[in-house]
Amino acid sequence: MIVENSLDELKKREGAYRIIKNFIESDVESELYDLTGLSGGFIASEEEIDLLQTYIGPAIFEDKLQEVGVNHMGGEKIFALNRTSSGILASILALVSKGDSVVHFLKAHPAHPSIIRACNLVGAVYDEYIDLDQFKIKDNTKLVIITGSTMDHQVLDEESFKKVIERAHNKNIPVFVDDASGARLRTAIFNQKPACDLGADLSVTSTDKLMKGPRGGLMAGKEEYVNMVKAKSNEFGLEAQAPVILAMINALKDYNPQNLRDSISKKDELFMLLIKSFNMFEKTPTGVMVSKESLKKEVNSKRDKCNLSETDLCFLWSMILLKNENIITIPAVSMPGASTTIRFDLSSNDANKLEIKEIYEKISRSFEYLLEVCVDEDKSRKIIYNL
Numbered sequence: 001m002i003v004e005n006s007l008d009e010l011k012k013r014e015g016a017y018r019i020i021k022n023f024i025e026s027d028v029e030s031e032l033y034d035l036t037g038l039s040g041g042f043i044a045s046e047e048e049i050d051l052l053q054t055y056i057g058p059a060i061f062e063d064k065l066q067e068v069g070v071n072h073m074g075g076e077k078i079f080a081l082n083r084t085s086s087g088i089l090a091s092i093l094a095l096v097s098k099g100d101s102v103v104h105f106l107k108a109h110p111a112h113p114s115i116i117r118a119c120n121l122v123g124a125v126y127d128e129y130i131d132l133d134q135f136k137i138k139d140n141t142k143l144v145i146i147t148g149s150t151m152d153h154q155v156l157d158e159e160s161f162k163k164v165i166e167r168a169h170n171k172n173i174p175v176f177v178d179d180a181s182g183a184r185l186r187t188a189i190f191n192q193k194p195a196c197d198l199g200a201d202l203s204v205t206s207t208d209k210l211m212k213g214p215r216g217g218l219m220a221g222k223e224e225y226v227n228m229v230k231a232k233s234n235e236f237g238l239e240a241q242a243p244v245i246l247a248m249i250n251a252l253k254d255y256n257p258q259n260l261r262d263s264i265s266k267k268d269e270l271f272m273l274l275i276k277s278f279n280m281f282e283k284t285p286t287g288v289m290v291s292k293e294s295l296k297k298e299v300n301s302k303r304d305k306c307n308l309s310e311t312d313l314c315f316l317w318s319m320i321l322l323k324n325e326n327i328i329t330i331p332a333v334s335m336p337g338a339s340t341t342i343r344f345d346l347s348s349n350d351a352n353k354l355e356i357k358e359i360y361e362k363i364s365r366s367f368e369y370l371l372e373v374c375v376d377e378d379k380s381r382k383i384i385y386n387l
């Protein structure tokens with residue numbers, strides 16, 4: 001294995017950041033294309049930035065945050081965190097103790113690693129289900145978690161969503177929803193309701209996923225629960241600071257679900273081109289993706305003697321896409337333990353700068369190069385860590 005642990009992932013991400021920095025600072029006329037769907041952003045006027053220096057700003061932002069936050073998420077009260085992972089950690093710290101059970105229902109594995117890490121931290125027993133017939137809520141369960149849309153954009157249907165909430169509430173157990181991308185994918189593409197409107201007690205979304213906000217976690221829910229999580233976040237410094245809150249508010253005001261819906265036809269066009277040459281692609285709600293298992297299978301069918309692991313192949317391809325084709329996909333820049341699935345999100349702003357045929361060509365060319373280098377572990381390592 002080339003990338004084995006969190007430290008290796010850090011090294012890989014720092015390597016990718018060096019490529020991005022060199023690219024931005026070079027005089028080359030070509031562009032960098034962020035197709036992650038996590039474009040981030042910081043929309044703010046000069047006057048608003050001036051407000052950050054006074055005590056008045058945060059007070060004004062707070063009222064505005066409640067207004068735009070409830071509009072986006074539903075619920076009674078809003079609270080902003082540094083990341084979605086921070087919201088997950090704070091909720092589990094606030095609601096779960098050693099020996100308690102946490103059960104999680106989602107459309108498909110894998111769950112976000114912060115959920116499992118937080119449960120381990122408090123010493124909770126963690127169970128994960130993807131099949132309603134098998135879904136079981138043990139007696140000592142203190143929290144039921146639902147993931148609305150997974151890291152790979154596998155979206156839970158609204159019927160199952162409601163059934164899980166009903167079963168938890170029958171036992172008086174609160175429901176927390178990890179709706180990092182789901183708060184937009186579920187509502188904009190699948191016409192589902194916000195998690196709080198479906199009965200969730202807490203729901204958190206990531207303000208840089210499929211919208212133009214900063215990386216941050218926006219939490220909504222019943223006031224009683226939000227207050228508990230907010231207090232716990234303040235104890236550990238997990239809450240968002242004023243600059244991030246300002247950018248969140250403006251991104252929420254700017255958000256238009258039509259932009260996501262517009263990506264559907266582009267996705268279909270790209271998919272039609274790709275299936276002529278590859279077996280490994282699947283559609284996502286707003287793009288296409290290749291799972292680590294499918295990538296390994298496709299590589300094996302076209303090349304003998306590639307001994308790289310599934311995840312190393314993902315990291316390698318993602319770094320080739322970045323370095324050779326100027327395309328940012330998540331595995332090159334991701335946080336430790338995140339899904340290594342390669343996703344091309346056509347709702348990304350930068351997707352509009354490329355013709356579908358160009359995206360197809362960049363994918364094909366980079367895959368050809370992947371086939372060439374993946375038999376050479378030394379060379380692969382150099383590419384992954386940008387040595």
Ligand SMILES: *Cc1c(COP(=O)(O)O)cnc(C)c1O
Pocket residue numbers: 083084085086112147149150151152178180181206215216335
């Ligand atoms: C992205 C994501 C997270 C974590 O978001 P961060 O901003 O990286 O903390 C959690 N859960 C799911 C399902 C995600 O897709």
